[in-house]
Amino acid sequence: MTLEEYNDAVKKIVAEQQKIAQSTAQLAMSGQANPTSAEFTKIMTSQWALKRHMAKLNTDLMMGIMPPKK
DSSP states (O other), X not given: OOHHHHHHHHHHHHHHHHHHXXXXXXXXXXXXXXXXXXXXXXXXXXXXXXXXXXXXXXXXXXXTOOXXXX
């Protein structure tokens, strides 16, 4: 993985993170940001998916792993 590929992937993750933050804030303002809300649970699940993806990217960068070219 090149540093450019890593940076591009991180930019996409940060953009998605910002969308999640906005959605969470809207739910919080409406009083629906709680574990019993299906929408909130969906948002938190996508948040964890982003964290896992970021961890994998960091590991791949440290290990110098190149993903297969598509």
